[in-house]
Amino acid sequence: MLIFYLMIGMILFSFGDCYSYRKSKGMNYLTDRSRCESCGHVLKWFELLPLVSYLALRGKCRYCGRQISPRPFLSEVIGLVCGGIAYYKGFVALFILCNLYVLALMDQKTKSVPFVSCIPLLLICIIVSYMDLDLFSRLFGSLLISVPMSLLNVIKKDSFGWGDVILFLLLGYIYKIDIIYIALLALGIASLYALYLMGILKKTKEYEFAFIPFLFLGVLLYLLL
Numbered sequence: 281m282l283i284f285y286l287m288i289g290m291i292l293f294s295f296g297d298c299y300s301y302r303k304s305k306g307m308n309y310l311t312d313r314s315r316c317e318s319c320g321h322v323l324k325w326f327e328l329l330p331l332v333s334y335l336a337l338r339g340k341c342r343y344c345g346r347q348i349s350p351r352p353f354l355s356e357v358i359g360l361v362c363g364g365i366a367y368y369k370g371f372v373a374l375f376i377l378c379n380l381y382v383l384a385l386m387d388q389k390t391k392s393v394p395f396v397s398c399i400p401l402l403l404i405c406i407i408v409s410y411m412d413l414d415l416f417s418r419l420f421g422s423l424l425i426s427v428p429m430s431l432l433n434v435i436k437k438d439s440f441g442w443g444d445v446i447l448f449l450l451l452g453y454i455y456k457i458d459i460i461y462i463a464l465l466a467l468g469i470a471s472l473y474a475l476y477l478m479g480i481l482k483k484t485k486e487y488e489f490a491f492i493p494f495l496f497l498g499v500l501l502y503l504l505l
């Protein structure tokens with residue numbers, strides 16, 4: 281049974297990786313074929329097997345010999361880990377993680393996320409309402425982080441992206457009061473990263489970085505702890 285969860289996790293994250301990549305490049309994520317990013321050669325099915333193909337090809341394109349981006353491979357490994365989490369925490373956790381991961385990749389690349397890409401999370405909000413309504417706790421969780429963030433945004437323009445605020449609204453609805461742990465974990469990791477940038481790279485000027493990757497890590501750690 282565990283194998284089944286691991287496979288689903290890997291396939292879902294592999295698709296998510298492909299979706300975010302093609303979406304940010306303005307390609308059609310359903311009809312376009314997977315290609316080598318260097319020479320444009322269309323990849324055959326055996327070059328697209330999760331994990332296996334990348335390892336078998338030693339991370340190089342079979343035609344031009346250039347390095348293939350390790351991103352899809354990493355996505356599959358992360359999918360494997362998230363599949364393992366889903367085995368204990370259920371499929372809802374896997375869908376949340378996968379949606380956040382896709383948004384994190386997009387945020388990282390373009391610093392913006394289209395609202396349609398949050399629709400799976402919105403659907404999960406509806407599903408959890410059916411499973412356990414508890415409306416008061418859910419609304420409380422929704423507003424707990426998103427309201428202070430919105431206020432901060434009004435006081436100091438663009439402290440956070442509005443996309444981050446919407447995500448806290450949705451995740452707060454799903455995780456209720458526990459959203460506070462997720463927020464603390466995400467902010468903690470983000471602060472460490474900011475310190476690293478300032479310390480190692482001497483980036484003292486205000487540096488804008490994508491927050492959703494940290495939110496993804498926050499939820500991941502929350503589910504693991």
Ligand SMILES: [Zn+2]
Nearest residue numbers: 316319341344
């Ligand atoms: Zn190539």
